[in-house]
Amino acid sequence: xxxxxxxxxxxxxxxxxxxxxxxxxxxxxxxxxxxxxxxxxxxxxxxxxxxxxxxxxxxxxxxxxxxxxxxxxxxxxxxxxxxxxxxxxxxxxxxxxxxxxxxxxxxxxxxxxxxxxxxxxxxxxxxxxxxxxxxxxxxxxxxxxxxxxxxxxxxxxxxxxxxxxxxxxxxxxxxxxxxxxxxxxx
Amino acid sequence: xxxxxxxxxxxxxxxxxxxxxxxxxxxxxxxxxxxxxxxxxxxxxxxxxxxxxxxxxxxxxxxxxxxxxxxxxxxxxxxxxxxxxxxxxxxxxxxxxxxxxxxxxxxxxxxxxxxxxxxxxxxxxxxxxxxxxxxxxxxxxxxxxxxxxxxxxxxxxxxxxxxxxxxxxxxxxxxxxxxxxxxxxxxxxxxxxxxxxxxxxxxxxxxxxxxxxxxxxxxxxxxxxxxxxxxxxxxxxxxxxxxxxxxxxxxxxxxxxxxxxxxxxxxxxxxxxxxxxxxxxxxxxxxxxxxxxxxxxxxxxxxxxxxxxxxxxxxxxxxxxxxxxxxxxxxxxxxxxxxxxxxxxxxxxxxxxxxxxxxxxxxxxxxxxxxxxxxxxxxxxxxxxxxxxxxxx
Numbered sequence: 001x002x003x004x005x006x007x008x009x010x011x012x013x014x015x016x017x018x019x020x021x022x023x024x025x026x027x028x029x030x031x032x033x034x035x036x037x038x039x040x041x042x043x044x045x046x047x048x049x050x051x052x053x054x055x056x057x058x059x060x061x062x063x064x065x066x067x068x069x070x071x072x073x074x075x076x077x078x079x080x081x082x083x084x085x086x087x088x089x090x091x092x093x094x095x096x097x098x099x100x101x102x103x104x105x106x107x108x109x110x111x112x113x114x115x116x117x118x119x120x121x122x123x124x125x126x127x128x129x130x131x132x133x134x135x136x137x138x139x140x141x142x143x144x145x146x147x148x149x150x151x152x153x154x155x156x157x158x159x160x161x162x163x164x165x166x167x168x169x170x171x172x173x174x175x176x177x178x179x180x181x182x183x184x185x186x
Numbered sequence: 187x188x189x190x191x192x193x194x195x196x197x198x199x200x201x202x203x204x205x206x207x208x209x210x211x212x213x214x215x216x217x218x219x220x221x222x223x224x225x226x227x228x229x230x231x232x233x234x235x236x237x238x239x240x241x242x243x244x245x246x247x248x249x250x251x252x253x254x255x256x257x258x259x260x261x262x263x264x265x266x267x268x269x270x271x272x273x274x275x276x277x278x279x280x281x282x283x284x285x286x287x288x289x290x291x292x293x294x295x296x297x298x299x300x301x302x303x304x305x306x307x308x309x310x311x312x313x314x315x316x317x318x319x320x321x322x323x324x325x326x327x328x329x330x331x332x333x334x335x336x337x338x339x340x341x342x343x344x345x346x347x348x349x350x351x352x353x354x355x356x357x358x359x360x361x362x363x364x365x366x367x368x369x370x371x372x373x374x375x376x377x378x379x380x381x382x383x384x385x386x387x388x389x390x391x392x393x394x395x396x397x398x399x400x401x402x403x404x405x406x407x408x409x410x411x412x413x414x415x416x417x418x419x420x421x422x423x424x425x426x427x428x429x430x431x432x433x434x435x436x437x438x439x440x441x442x443x444x445x446x447x448x449x450x451x452x453x454x455x456x457x458x459x460x461x462x463x464x465x466x467x468x469x470x471x472x473x474x475x476x477x478x479x480x481x482x483x484x485x486x487x488x489x490x491x492x493x494x495x496x497x498x499x500x501x502x503x504x505x506x507x508x509x510x511x512x513x514x515x516x517x518x519x520x521x522x523x524x525x526x527x528x529x530x531x532x533x534x535x536x537x538x539x540x541x542x543x544x545x546x547x548x549x550x551x552x553x554x555x556x557x558x559x560x561x562x563x564x565x566x567x568x569x570x571x572x573x574x575x576x577x578x579x
Contacts, residue, residue: 048578094458103455106448 001169005140005184012137012185014168015144015155016177021047024152027175028053031154034171038160042144042153061124068120072112080105137185155183189345192419193566195559199417207552214545221538222289227528228536230289235524236542237286238378239517240550241279242395245371246403247272248334249396252367255337255353255360261431263574264423267564268410270341271557272403273334278553280327282546287320294319296384306385314384322377326370333363341565348567371396382527386465390450395523397446401439402516405509408432412506419563426500427577433499436508440493444486468526473533477522485515517543 005012018024024041031039032055041054085098095101126132138144138155147153154177156168169180197204222229247269254262254269262269291297296307296314307314336359344352372392380391388394411424454462469478489512498504525539565571 093456095456103448103452106452 002179002181003184004142004181005137006186007184009185011158011165012183013155013157013163014165014172014180014182015138015141015153016169016172016175016180017143017146018152018154018177021045021152023176024154025049025053027154027177030175031156035162036156036160037162038157040155040157042147042151042155044148044150059128061121061128064124065117065121068124069113069117072114072116073109075116076105076109076112080108135186137183140186141181141183143179143181189562189566192421193562193564195414195419195563197555197559200555204552204555207548207555211545211548211552214541214548217541218538218545221541222285225538226289227292228538229542230286230293231524231528232536232538232542233285233289234293234378235521235539236546237279237282238524239520239543240275240546242399242516242520243403243406244272244275244279244334245330245396246399246401247406248276248330248337249367249400250403250407251337252333252360252363255356256364258357260570260573261428261577261579263568263570264420264564265407265411265428266568267341267562268407268414269403270334270338271554272406272410274338274557275550275553276327276330276334278550280331282549283323283327294381296381310384314381319377322373326374329363329366329370333359333367341568342561344568345562345566350569353569371399379523382524383464385461388450388454388462388465390446390453394443394446394450397439397443398516398519401436401443402513404432404436404439405513405516408436408505408509409513412502414563415502423564423575425577426502427579429502429505430496430500430579431577433493433505436505436512437490437493437499440486440489440512444490447486468530469522472531474522474526477518477533481515481518481522485512485519489515
């Protein structure tokens, strides 16, 4: 097995190269069937049916965004209702105050909900995928540069409970992988 | 050329349904005639309410056909014929409009010579006068019928010839129809509905009617497609992927309707100008207010919450339930546009409301059934048919 990256740094995972998109879908299914959880596949273009083959778990981002949106909504409720009903209960333009001024609240309720949701989605996504970062261990692997041109790769990460360097490498080889490489961090 | 049995609608699936629809239509029209003799104003308003409800469904269907051709949509090809069939109901709707011509002064009070001296009306007389009004109505129907007829004719011609040229012609018709359609919808909404109270105006009114039209025609599409599937058509053609897209569009247009409705309400509420607020004061008083609140909850909150999770959108049964509910709410929406102008003191249901819906509805069902068997159930030789069947989302 080849080695990429700095061998004295922690292990990132084991990767292998495959011949085609069809191969890669089959490999993803096999990896899932073998019980691996922390693996990923890489290709120069989106592959139909890959989502089902990988069966990635549902991202928790949706729930996080819901909490963000709810925060924005409740903040707008508080910032509008409390001044209008409690602090300054004034009649302006012949309009009622407090709860009955609710048509005037909606645009702001909507905007803050969207704003907080968007921020939560953007920042939450960046945090979950670990960006920004200077380098990724995968880029220590020279052959991986082909991923944006003609390479199809599968990588099993070392944090997977089933991971063992030799056995995982052999497994990838048995699935038809070439250039099986142990990838270290820099 | 002959169609395979799975491509052609077989009338044995509806049994005597076609005759029943014709008979029901005749009976309901007879009832309406008696009603019109007894109380012509009630008849006029009830009939306009029912007419506008079905008009919006055809209008929405035409809009979807045009949009699908204009943006070269792929997913919709397999169910486009059903939209074309609904859009072609416009020729029947033009005939069904005729009774309104006879009761026009009872319906549109600005036509009544007794109101001719009104200073507001005199200011608006350049637009609100009879020759111009009827001329515009003719133009609306010419545009709607012409566009719907051409789009369906080329599509049906393609079934026989398989020529790609038909797709290109349809794209041209669609592009040419976009602006006239938008103008006709806006002015039809102004002429037929807004002018019921000639004092009142709202610049977003046409968009509001259109929002309900686009939504309710999708609901009808869901129901028609599911009904055809339940008797064995579209096997392996329309899958849960198509339902998922329809569900997403239903959600989007539920939100769009609420957005437009709220935009109209909020601006009028905020500006608080008497000639604008009259519309909502009438509808937010007494028993009309109960129905208005029901409309907000039923037309927006309920479908929004039901359609938000991805779970139900892939289930035909669930989606049909939601579609039926939204259609009922759209009926209420149109009811609240028309009837408060007649019963200004509060909600007063009339048997003529029901009869008018039954009369126009059963007539259109019969015409639709006729169109259903006239051609294939889907564009069988559309070049993009296979992509539409293979839809993934």
